[in-house]
Structures are given as C-alpha cells and as structure tokens.
Amino acid sequence: MTTSPDITLYTTGGQNGGKPSIILEELGIPYKVKNIELRKNEQFEPWFLKINPNGKIPAIVDHSKDDFPVFESTAIAIYLCENYDTEEKLLPKNDPKLRSQVIQWVIFEASGIGPAQGQSNFYCRFNSEKIPFAINKCANEIKRLYGVLNKSLEGKEYLVGNKFTLADAMSYPMVRGHFFSGVESIDEFPNLKAWIERIDARPATQKGLNVPVPDKMKEYRENPEKLEEFEKLMQSYFKDRLKI
Template identity: 70%
Template structure:
C-alpha cells in the first residue's frame, strides 16, 4: 500500500463531510483546504484544475486528483483500506455496498439537496418544487428504513461506505421541514448508532465544527444560517 499524500478540498456541506468521514474512519492522514462558497473559491481557475465541475469535495493524492464524493470514497477504500473495513473484499458484499453508494449519489443526495434549496435557501418559494423534492426524499428514507429491517447497518451488518454516504443527509432531515422521522424506526436507530462513532463525529467537524445539533435544537440559529447562505447563493 502506497503512502497517502492527501489534501481534502471541502466546504460546509453534506457532500463534504462524506469524504472527511471516510478519511477519519480509515485513519488516513490528510490536510484540509477550506473552500469558501461565499468567496466563490470553488470557481477559481486553480481549483477548477482539481475539480472541473467547480464543486466540493475533491482530493489530491500527490499529483492525482479525485472529485465527486462517491468516487472519492471508492478511491480511498481501494487504495487505503487493505482490510476491507468500509469496502468489503467479498465481490458480492462489495457490489452491495457500491449499489447503496450509487443510491445516494443518484437518488437520495440529489433529491434532498434540491429539497434543501427550495425549502430553505431559495428566497422565492415554489410550493410545487418543495412538495416534490420533500416527498421524494421521504421515499428514499422509506427505502433505507426497509433495508435496515433486522440489521444494524446497510450491508453485512457492519458500518461501510454505504452508511457513510447516506448518513449525512438523513441526519439533516429537519432542514427540509421533516421535523421528525420517528415513523422510520429502523432509520432513527441507525442514525443514533452512527452518531456514536468517534471517527464519524470527527469527520463531521471538517472543515468547521458541525452545527446540525445546534440547528435542530435552536430554530433561530438555523434561520440565521439560512439567511447567511441566502446572502451569496443563487
């Protein structure tokens, strides 16, 4: 296994912490470059050479670049997870993990990201868009809840890349107006289980201290954050 030389380029977002959670869970040393959305640093020419899409996260490993959080997670596991901690070596279990990674990348993540934009950050409220994306997010929660029936984690009854990709979205449910997910009993237990993982908690606090708990307990703080984001988001 080669020695990692990783810099994580990230900002305050669900996608960003997916990458830092994987790095922390695998115990990979890394440096952090905080990309400022307010200053539109993600569109700077130097950063576009790392991530042509102008989004976060991205990593450099020496002179090799990886962008998109799912691709980053798979790259890190394939290069720095010799024991198959997050991406099993068994071909069928590995396939199952990657299926859930794709479920998040193509379904849950985009749906909830749109729900967050229309329900929270957009200054023009479009009820039809809010309803569509919030309901779609709930459908993905339902799928996850069913998949967790009788299990502690999504694949092989152990924490894997599948869980690390989906978890940051589900724990933020209240931002889109879903104040309680108690009806998804398997999902709530799963969140609590992952909340208790020290490495995951470290990953959540990159590049700045995590504020989800504060926002959930103090709606005024959440509204302050929303107004701050609205000051520079399109």
C-alpha cells in the same frame, strides 16, 4: 505494497462536504485540509478548477500518487477505499457479492438521496421565495427514499453485512440532516432513526463531520434563530449568484 497516503482534502462544512472526511477518519488516513470559501467563489478559481473542473466541493489530491486529483464525493470514497482500505473496513474486495451490495447503496445515495435532499435544501432554505409544490414534491421523494432505507434496515444494524461500511457512511451525513431538508420528523421510520443514533456514536464519523469547521446541524435544529440567520445568508448568496 500500499503507498503511504499524502492527501489534501478540499471541502467546506455541510452534508456533502463531510463525506470524504468521514471516510478518511474511519480509515485512519492522515490528511491535510483546505477550507474552500464558497461564498467567496473560491471553487471557481483557476487553481481549483484544475482539481475539479466542475467547480464544486469536495475534492482531494493524492500527492503520494503524482498529485492525482479526484472529485465527486462518491468517486473520492471509492478511490480511498480501493487504495488505502487494506483491512476492508468499508469496502469488501474479496467478496464480489458483498462488494456489489455496498456499491449499490453508495450509488443509491449518489443518484437518489443526495440529489433529492440537495434540491430540497434549496427550496426549503436557500430560495427566498417559498414554492409549496416544489417543497412538497421534494419532501415526498425524500420520504420515499427513507422508506427504502427503513425497510432494508429491518432486523439489521447496518445496510450490508451487518457492519458499518461505505453504504452507511455515504448516506448518513445526508439523512441525519433530514429536518434541514424539509422532513421534520422521521418517527415513521424507526429502523432508520435507530441507524442514525447508532452512527452518531461512532467517534471517527463524528470527528469527520467537524472537518474543516464545526458541524452546525445540531445547533440549527436546536436554535431556530441561528438557522434563520444561516438561511438569510445563503439566500443572499444564491440571489446574487443565480440572479433570482
């Protein structure tokens, strides 16, 4: 018998922070949200470090399972599916091959796309000193990874089993923000571009993107002044935190 979920999500706006809320919304799992104020260093407070010793968002606490904490977005996604995806909407349970394929793409995002775009975000947006070598290196790696996705999506709507799964849900929040990570256009990846547009139309995913604060990615793309304002804010934060 599946326990009725009672979950608190600790997160903030952003590409990585939106992954668990997308999973929760797609699975229809009720949850509460605590917005972690990163610029106030709330993620380093003792109470939060008990939930995530690494001092990063996102994290969850499953109160229905003795206040069990889970940190790291990939671990959270798999945990939620293993415990509450009874209809196998996002993660197959009874087909070992399909399950493995989904998990392979989830790890592909966690080990490739996420780190590559995270590094690029820093060098393109958050570091006040622009270093062309670092920016170009990150962009080239992102494009290489996008090429892998684009080829794998040839003749398919989604990455595994031709249906929306965790494989798609975990990469989408990062890839949709390609311009923010230094890859202005993805016209050279038509399958990937169509895939983004397809997922853009999913109401649950869009709802998840706007947790706990309204998603800003579209606004940043359409309004360079807003993007520049955010960049300066984050540059000030990182300058103070990293002493750069």
